[in-house]
Amino acid sequence: xxxxxxxxxxxxxxxxxxxxxxxxxxxxxxxxxxxxxxxxxxxxxxxxxxxxxxxxxxxxxxxxxxxxxxxxxxxxxxxxxxxxxxxxxxxxxxxxxxxxxxxxxxxxxxxxxxxxxxxxxxxxxxxxxxxxxxxxxxxxxxxxxxxxxxxxxxxxxxxxxxxxxxxxxxxxxxxxxxxxxxxxxxxxxxxxxxxxxxxxxxxxxxxxxxxxxxxxxxxxxxxxxxxxxxxxxxxxxxxxxxxxxxxxxxxxxxxxxxxxxxxxxxxxxxxxxxxxxxxxxxxxxxxxxxxxxxxxxxxxxxxxxxxxxxxxxxxxxxxxxxxxxxxxxxxxxxxxxxxxxxxxxx
Amino acid sequence: xxxxxxxxxxxxxxxxxxxxxxxxxxxxxxxxxxxxxxxxxxxxxxxxxxxxxxxxxxxxxxxxxxxxxxxxxxxxxxxxxxxxxxxxxxxxxxxxxxxxxxxxxxxxxxxxxxxxxxxxxxxxxxxxxxxxxxxxxxxxxxxxxxxxxxxxxxxxxxxxxxxxxxxxxxxxxxxxxxxxxxxxxxxxxxxxxxxxxxxxxxxxxxxxxxxxxxxxxxxxxxxxxxxxxxxxxxxxxxxxxxxxxxxxxxxxxxxxxxxxxxxxxxxxxxxxxxxxxxxxxxxxxxxxxxxxxxxxxxxxxxxxxxxxxxxxxxxxxxxxxxxxxxxxxxxxxxxxxxxxxxxxxx
DNA sequence: CTGAAAGCGCTTACAG
DNA sequence: CTGAAAGCGCTTACAG
Numbered sequence: 001x002x003x004x005x006x007x008x009x010x011x012x013x014x015x016x017x018x019x020x021x022x023x024x025x026x027x028x029x030x031x032x033x034x035x036x037x038x039x040x041x042x043x044x045x046x047x048x049x050x051x052x053x054x055x056x057x058x059x060x061x062x063x064x065x066x067x068x069x070x071x072x073x074x075x076x077x078x079x080x081x082x083x084x085x086x087x088x089x090x091x092x093x094x095x096x097x098x099x100x101x102x103x104x105x106x107x108x109x110x111x112x113x114x115x116x117x118x119x120x121x122x123x124x125x126x127x128x129x130x131x132x133x134x135x136x137x138x139x140x141x142x143x144x145x146x147x148x149x150x151x152x153x154x155x156x157x158x159x160x161x162x163x164x165x166x167x168x169x170x171x172x173x174x175x176x177x178x179x180x181x182x183x184x185x186x187x188x189x190x191x192x193x194x195x196x197x198x199x200x201x202x203x204x205x206x207x208x209x210x211x212x213x214x215x216x217x218x219x220x221x222x223x224x225x226x227x228x229x230x231x232x233x234x235x236x237x238x239x240x241x242x243x244x245x246x247x248x249x250x251x252x253x254x255x256x257x258x259x260x261x262x263x264x265x266x267x268x269x270x271x272x273x274x275x276x277x278x279x280x281x282x283x284x285x286x287x288x289x290x291x292x293x294x295x296x297x298x299x300x301x302x303x304x305x306x307x308x309x310x311x312x313x314x315x316x317x318x319x320x321x322x323x324x325x326x327x328x329x330x331x332x333x334x335x336x337x338x339x340x341x342x343x344x345x346x
Numbered sequence: 347x348x349x350x351x352x353x354x355x356x357x358x359x360x361x362x363x364x365x366x367x368x369x370x371x372x373x374x375x376x377x378x379x380x381x382x383x384x385x386x387x388x389x390x391x392x393x394x395x396x397x398x399x400x401x402x403x404x405x406x407x408x409x410x411x412x413x414x415x416x417x418x419x420x421x422x423x424x425x426x427x428x429x430x431x432x433x434x435x436x437x438x439x440x441x442x443x444x445x446x447x448x449x450x451x452x453x454x455x456x457x458x459x460x461x462x463x464x465x466x467x468x469x470x471x472x473x474x475x476x477x478x479x480x481x482x483x484x485x486x487x488x489x490x491x492x493x494x495x496x497x498x499x500x501x502x503x504x505x506x507x508x509x510x511x512x513x514x515x516x517x518x519x520x521x522x523x524x525x526x527x528x529x530x531x532x533x534x535x536x537x538x539x540x541x542x543x544x545x546x547x548x549x550x551x552x553x554x555x556x557x558x559x560x561x562x563x564x565x566x567x568x569x570x571x572x573x574x575x576x577x578x579x580x581x582x583x584x585x586x587x588x589x590x591x592x593x594x595x596x597x598x599x600x601x602x603x604x605x606x607x608x609x610x611x612x613x614x615x616x617x618x619x620x621x622x623x624x625x626x627x628x629x630x631x632x633x634x635x636x637x638x639x640x641x642x643x644x645x646x647x648x649x650x651x652x653x654x655x656x657x658x659x660x661x662x663x664x665x666x667x668x669x670x671x672x673x674x675x676x677x678x679x680x681x682x683x684x685x686x687x688x689x690x691x692x
Numbered sequence: 693c694t695g696a697a698a699g700c701g702c703t704t705a706c707a708g
Numbered sequence: 709c710t711g712a713a714a715g716c717g718c719t720t721a722c723a724g
Contacts, residue, residue: 019717030695035719045693072418072448082432082633089435089451097452102418102471104448106439125448232637261637268639287428288634291578291607293614365701376711381703391709699720708710 016061023059027052073314074104074127075307078112078134081258083287084303088133088155091307099315101128112136123148129314131155131307137164151317153310158199165317167310167328171201171283174299174332175208175253178281181297181334182251183216185342187279191224191242191249193234193259202230202255205283209253224249228259235262243270243278250279250343257282257289257298260339264292275341285335294338302330362407369405373398386469386494419660420450420473421653424458424480427604429633430649434479434501437653445661447474458482469494475660477501477653483510497663499656504545511663513656513674517547517629520645520678521554521599524627527643527680528597529562531688533625537570537588537595539580539605548576548601551629555599570595574605581608589616589624596689597625603632606642606685621687631681640684648676 014020020034027034029048036044037052038061044052073096077085093103104127108118119141122130130145133155142164145152156168182190192209195202206225213220226242228234235254239262242249254260260282264274272278274294282289282298289296309328316323360366366384370377375394382390383398384407390398419442423431439449450473454464465487468476475497483500488510491498502514528536538555541548552571559566572588574580581600585608588595600606606628610620618624620640628635628644635642655674662669 014717021717031717032695032719033693035717036694039719041719043693048693072450074448081429082436083428086428086432086435090453093452097467100471102420102448102450102473103452104418105435105451106443106449107436125446127448258637261634264639265637286634288607288632291604291611292638293610360701367701377701378703378711379709382710385703389709394709694724696723697721700718702716704715705713707712 016056016059018059023052023055023061027055071100072102072104072125072127073129073131073311073318074106074122074125075131075133076118076122077105077107077109078132078136079107079109080133081284081286084284084301085133087287087303088307088310091304091309092131092311093307094304095308095311096315101315103311108134119144123150126150128318129153131310131314132157139163151314153314153317155306155310156201158201165313165323165326165328167306167313167330168201169301169306169332170329171204171332172208172211174283174301174334175205176212177208177332177334178253178283178297178299179209179212180216181336182253182279182281182340183212183218185251185279185340187249187251187343188218189221189224189247189249189251190218191226191252193226193228193238193242193252193254193263195228195230195255197227205255228255230256230258232258232262235259235264236266237262239263239266240269243267243272251340252278252280254280254282257284257286257296260296260298261292275339277344279340279343281340289335290337292339297337297340298335300333300335302332305330362402362405364405369398369401369407373401388493417446418448418450418471418473419475419477419657419664420452420468420471421477421479422464422468423451423453423455424478424482425453425455426479427630427632430630431479433633433649434653434656437650437655438477438657439653440650441654441657442661447661454480465490469496472496474664475499477656477660478503485509497660499660499663501652501656502547504547511659511669511672511674513652513659513676514547515647515652515678516675517550517678518554518557520629520647520680521551522558523554523678523680524599524629524643524645525555525558526562527682528599528625528627528686529558529564531597531625531686533595533597533689534564535567535570535593535595535597536564537572537598539572539574539584539588539598539600539609541574541576541601543573551601574601576602576604578604578608578611581605581610582612583608585609585612586615589613589618595624597627597686600626600628603628603630603635603642603644606644607638610638620685623690625686625689627686635681636683638685643683643686644681646679646681648678651676 021031024031024034033044034052037049075089075092096103111118129151131153137154152164154164154166157166194206197203210220226238228238252263254263260280263280267274267278274280282296285298285300289298366380367377370380380398383395421435421438442449457464477499479501483503498510500510500512503512540552543549556566572584574584598609600609606626609626613620613624620626628642631644631646635644659669
C-alpha cells in the first residue's frame, strides 16, 4: 500500500511506466516521434500528436515539474485531535506515496495564535498541492492559493467556501444512526450535547439527531439539548447539567467522542453506571474508544479514507485535472459497543 | 501540453554543471566509477570515493533531485499509537519548520508485513535526513542509509545499534518514580505488567520498578510479574490473572498506558474500583490519559521534545555536522492523577 | 511529417 | 577496486 510503485528493486530510468520505445510501438510510430511530442517540439502531425499524448498520459508521463516545485503534498492541521490527524495523514500518505509524492505535515496552530501568516510560507515551499484539515480557511486564503497556482483541498471545512473542493463524512446520517440505535433500544428521553452549531458538521449532526426523533414520533425536548465546543469539558459540565435535571435523560448523544469521555466522568461523579443507568454515544471513533470502560458506542468517521480521497483530489488537481464535483461526502458507520443498553425499567 | 515550457530552453541532460565524463576526467577516474559514487553503490575505494564526492558537490550534484534539493526530513513510523506518533511529528515539525524544512511522513507497517523493502523507496526520495520512530531497524538498514549518504536518527530503538544516533526517554527513572509513588502511598504488594523485555525500553522500565522496591527494602514477589507486548490485551488478560490470585496486588505498575487501560477493564470485570480497591500507573501519558475515569496516574514521556531533539540531530547531520554523543535520553515526569491512592485498610 | 541512423550521457556486467 | 566495453533510453540531425 504505502508507497507501492517503489517496490521494484532497480529504478527505471524513464518517467512513465513504460519506456518511450514501447509507447512508440503502441502508437505505431517511431521513438523519435514520441520524443518530439514529449518535449513539445514541432514537426509532428496533429493526429499523431494526439494519439501519442493520450498514450503518454495513460502511462504516467506527466508534464515535467516546474523547476523548484516539489513532488510533495502538504497537509495542514490546526489543533486537531492527534489520533484523528494521524489517521488522515496515513490515508493521504497511502495515496500520495504510491505516486511517488512525499507527504508534508505542518500544524499552524501556533502561527495562527501568534497572528502570523500561514499561507505564505506554505506557498513559498511550492508543494504540488495543499490539503487543509481544519476549519479556519477564509475565502481570502483560498484566493491566495489560487493566485499561487497551488491546488487546495479542504477536509471538513466549517463553512461552505464554494470554490474549494471539500471532503468530509456524512455527519447527518451518522447522528441519525446513533439516535435510531438508542430509540431501538427503547430510550425515549434522549439528551444531546452538540458542537458549535455554526460548524457545518456540528449542525448536520444535530439535525440528524432531530430527524431520528421526528421519524420515531418522539417529541424533541429542548431542555435536553446543550451546546458545547467539541471538548471534554462540554461532556463533563453540560453532561452534569443534563443529569442533574428533575427528569434526566436515560441516554445522551454526544457530538464527538471527547464529549462522551467527559460524560463518562460526569456520570461517574453522580454514581451512575454506564450503560446500566445511562447510555452514551460518541462520534468519530477515536482509537481509544474500544478500550474505554465501558467500550464506547460511537459513529466511525472514515478518517483514513477521507485523507485518501483528499489526496486523490489534490493529485488530480496538481496534474492539471478537473474534478467531477466540488464536495465529497463519505459514509459513516455506527459501531455498537458497551456504552449503550436498554433503559432501566422504571 | 506535457512538459510545456521546456521546449525552448535547451536543458542539459545531466544533473550538475558538468557531465560525469568530465567529472571523471577531473578526478582521474573513469565514468563508471563516478556513476557508482553518484548512486551510492559499493565497489569504490575510500580515497577515490572521497575525491569524487568532493568534485560532484563542487559541481552542483546534489544526490538525485538536481533542482531544489529536497529540504525535507522524513519521519518513518511502524505501528505506533497515533497520538504518540503525532506528538513526535509535531516536535519534529517545530524544529524543521523553523529552518524551512518540510516534514515528510510515512508508515511502513504494511510494507514490512508484505515483506517489502522500505529503505530503498525512502532513499529514492532523497530526503535531507530520516528519523525512524520504531524499533525494527537492523544494522543492515543502517548501512544502507550510510551508503545512500542520508543521515539517520532513531527514536527509541529496540536494540543498541551503535552507529545510529538514538533519542529516547529515561525509562528507568520513570518506572522508578512511579513505583516510589505507590510505595509512598503505602502499597507493599505491587504488581507489574511489562512489555517485551528484550526491548531496551521495556527492560529499563522493569529494572526501574525493581530498583524502587529494592531501595524501599520491599522484597520482589515473582508471582506479581507478568510479561506482555505493550498491548491493551496484556492489561486486560494478564491483569485479570494478577487480580485473581489469592494474595492479589493492591497496586499495579503497567509498562504503558494501553496496558493500564486494559487493567481498568479487568478491574471493572472483577467489581474492583480504581483507585479505592486498586491503584494503577501507566507509562507514556497518551493524550486521553487525563480524560479516563478515573484520570490515569502515569509517567509522561516528552514525545514532542523527543521529536524535536531527533530533528535537531538530523538537521545537524544533514548539514555536515557531527554529534557530541550517540545517545540522547530525555527526562520523564510522573503525572499524578486519580488512579492511585493509599491501599484500603485491611 | 516521419523515421533510420548516429549520438549522447549514463549505467551495467564483467574481466583483470 | 577499477575501467574497457557493451548496453540502455532518449534525442538530434538529416534524408526521404
